[in-house]
Amino acid sequence: MTTPVIELRDVSRAYDDGPPALHDASLTVRTGEAVAILGPSGSGKSTLLNLIAGLDRPDAGTVTVDGVRVDGLGEAASARFRRAKIGIVFQFFNLLDDLTVADNVVLPAQLAGMERKKAHRRAAELLETLGIDRHARAYPGRLSGGERQRVAVARALMNRPPLLLADEPTGALDTASGEDVSELFTELNADGQTLVVVTHDLALARSCTTRTIQLVDGRITEDVRPEAVR
Template identity: 80%
Template sequence: MTLPVIELSRVGRRYDDGPPALHAASLTVRRGEAVAILGPSGSGKSTLLNLIAGLDRPDTGTVTVDGVRVDRLGEAASARYRRSKIGMVFQFFNLLDDLTVTDNVVLPARLTGTARGEGDRRAAELLQLLGMERHARAYPGRLSGGERQRVAVARALMNRPALLLADEPTGALDTAAGQDVSRLLTDLNAEGQTLVVVTHDLALAHSCTNRTVHITDGRITQDVRSPAVAPGAVR
């Protein structure tokens, strides 16, 4: 049995006086799994992702990621946790347009105090791995949507995170670019990267994950594993 990367135990979160955004949610994700979080808008998907990322705190329950009790962290500790444990990929890339591709990718290493030479070597390695080395000196505005998402994935992997979180990673892409990103996520998971993808896209969920977790009205209503795919090895 591989050790859990994510352990959520009866997690609840309510905003203002509305109904619970998340209600008594329990979830375990083991190292090397690729999990899709599915549900309609307002179901609690983003709340779940924010709790795992330490961007929000639960009202009840516990959140543990790679041995860290995320629900107990203060603001500064949460920022350090995200830099060291989490890689995040967003729908709209969140790249800095005034930085080159290399500088965007290496930014997380700068924030953790990694030596410049070491960070540059890691960035070059990732850009080559993702087929983006020829764009190393380009600026994001000159890239296609699919290329920008590849740069965003490289940036997310910069500090060798225990967990890669992807929030609607193909939502701003055309079909061909979306399929390209889906294959990229599949390849990363095959190499052992633990992956959680929040998406409305069933095709993406089925193509690049081996488990689907459905959320409805803040409750986990279904958790289905693919019997054909076992969790990968440690990255």
């Protein structure tokens, strides 16, 4: 049996005096899985992603990622852990417009203390693999949305994280670019990358994931293969 990359046990999280954003959630994601987290706005998808990434802490329960209890880490230790173990792809790319594509990709390695030449070799490999090496010296603002998302994926993979999280990765893209990103995620997962995608896009979930988690009002209501929701 493959090793769990994510283990949530009886996790709850509430904000202020409102109802729980996440209620008594338990979830295991194993190495090599590609999981889509689906649900309407306010269902708890972003809360779940933030807890897995160590960007938030639960009120109850435990969150373990790659064998580490991330809910017990301090702020500095959590940042170091994310840098080494988790790649995150955002809806609006979060690239630095005053840095070139190559420098954006190299940045996580620099923060992690990787030797400069090694970091630039790794960045060059990623850009070539993702088909955007010709844009290495360009600035993000000159690229299409799909190309910028590929840069964001390269940056997220820079430190070879065991887990890749994607938060609405096609939400800011046109249909063609969205399909391009979907194909990219499919290829990454085929190469063994563990992937968790938060999305409203059922087509994305069907095309590039092997499992679908449905959230409603902070509760996991379904845990199925994509074929079952067609």
